[in-house]
Amino acid sequence: MKKQLILISALIGASVVTSASGSEEESLGKWITTISRTKEVKPVNNVAYAEECGACHFAFPPGLLPIQSWKKLLNPQALEDHFDENAELDADVLKSIQEYVFANSSEKSYHKRSRKITRSISKGETPLRITEVAYIKRKHHELTDNMVKENEDVSSLSNCNACHTQAEKGVFDDDTVRIPNFPEWED
Numbered sequence: 020m021k022k023q024l025i026l027i028s029a030l031i032g033a034s035v036v037t038s039a040s041g042s043e044e045e046s047l048g049k050w051i052t053t054i055s056r057t058k059e060v061k062p063v064n065n066v067a068y069a070e071e072c073g074a075c076h077f078a079f080p081p082g083l084l085p086i087q088s089w090k091k092l093l094n095p096q097a098l099e100d101h102f103d104e105n106a107e108l109d110a111d112v113l114k115s116i117q118e119y120v121f122a123n124s125s126e127k128s129y130h131k132r133s134r135k136i137t138r139s140i141s142k143g144e145t146p147l148r149i150t151e152v153a154y155i156k157r158k159h160h161e162l163t164d165n166m167v168k169e170n171e172d173v174s175s176l177s178n179c180n181a182c183h184t185q186a187e188k189g190v191f192d193d194d195t196v197r198i199p200n201f202p203e204w205e206d
């Protein structure tokens with residue numbers, strides 16, 4: 020069993036849990052968690068980021084954009100005029116957020132959605148929105164304005180967590196989607 024798990028881990032590139040002391044069952048649990056998380060997007064695990072970048076909207080996991088996009092978004096000039104809002108940060112806070120985001124951007128991640136996002140962006144392209152990434156656009160192409168812009172409980176495709184009930188956990192799987200006010204899309 021252990022051998023198989025190590026092999027799976029090596030294949031998906033997840034870090035190997037080395038603790039030999041825990042019970043077999045406990046480490047199996049950890050493996051399963053690691054593997055299932057690797058399928059989706061790494062959830063936000065940085066307090067400064069969650070607070071500052073979750074103040075106006077859902078705190079987008081860094082694995083939803085490549086580093087070149089984050090570099091354009093996360094600098095003092097850009098943050099002063101961030102989608103028509105002022106989102107400027109103290110220099111030290113910005114530095115710690117940059118370090119966290121750059122280290123966890125999509126091309127550094129082995130998580131399934133992050134890999135798909137990276138692959139769908141062509142060389143030299145720098146999307147400033149997750150919702151402009153080809154993979155994300157493709158996944159939502161069937162949604163109508165009635166469901167998104169004109170839906171008062173959604174209003175923008177950027178509000179991932181209005182429909183993705185487990186977005187905070189980094190889970191975007193279609194089994195966990197609901198569209199407010201569209202009963203056929205409720206759970």
Ligand code: HEC
Nearest residue numbers: 071072074075079102104105106147148149150151175177
């Ligand atoms: C003062 C409010 C405010 C703060 C603080 C803020 N944002 Fe935003 N952000 C916005 C608005 C408004 C939009 C545009 C939303 C829309 O179009 O519906 C946006 C959009 C975005 C988008 C694009 C989403 C898409 O459409 O794909 C990203 C990425 C983003 N913000 C990242 C961040 C990060 C990272 C931080 C922390 C440094 C941050 N934001 C802090 C207001 C804010």
Ligand code: HEC
Nearest residue numbers: 149158166167173175176177178179182191192193196198
């Ligand atoms: C208006 C509701 C809504 C919003 C807002 C929304 N989505 Fe979705 N999303 C959906 C629906 C519906 C699907 C497709 C489900 C299906 O195909 O059955 C989907 C599919 C996806 C998928 C593919 C899931 C799969 O299993 O293939 C990803 C990834 C995703 N969304 C990410 C995002 C991200 C990131 C955001 C925010 C930037 C977002 N979505 C905003 C409704 C939404």
